[in-house]
Amino acid sequence: MHKAIRKNHTPVRRCVICRTNLPKSELNRYVCIKTESGEIKPVLDEEQVMPGRGYYICNSPECEKRFAKFRGWRK
Template sequence: MMRNETTGRRADPTRMCVICRGRFPKSALRRHVAAATGDARLVPDPRAVMPGRGHYLCANPECAEKFSKYSGRPRRRRGGNGE
């Protein structure tokens, strides 16, 4: 990670909102992951410790409304047998 030159502290990582595609500090976004039950739902992960690919959502109310309809298409693993 890069360090901030003026304070010596680590820079906050940047993530992108899956709806508006805006880039924000990771701490300003809410993370969602696929439910452990295997269905296609995305559940909140407030502590950011659940396994799986995170989907980040900004605080914009319009993004929250669109996210309720977002499916979060599952991604295929690289190097696999196409499963």
């Protein structure tokens, strides 16, 4: 791919709650990890570098509230 095209590229991700497409930098990323008790739960990945499947949530308070009930990460 041409270098000029790659310089201006902004990754886009979709909020799993409201389905809004936003630049990746404007979303919070959650990754599922296994706790010491064996339970799997989502954890905020502030640096967006943790391994595993990421779930992106927009910064709206409604989406943050609804994410607590979101079960899509259990698949």
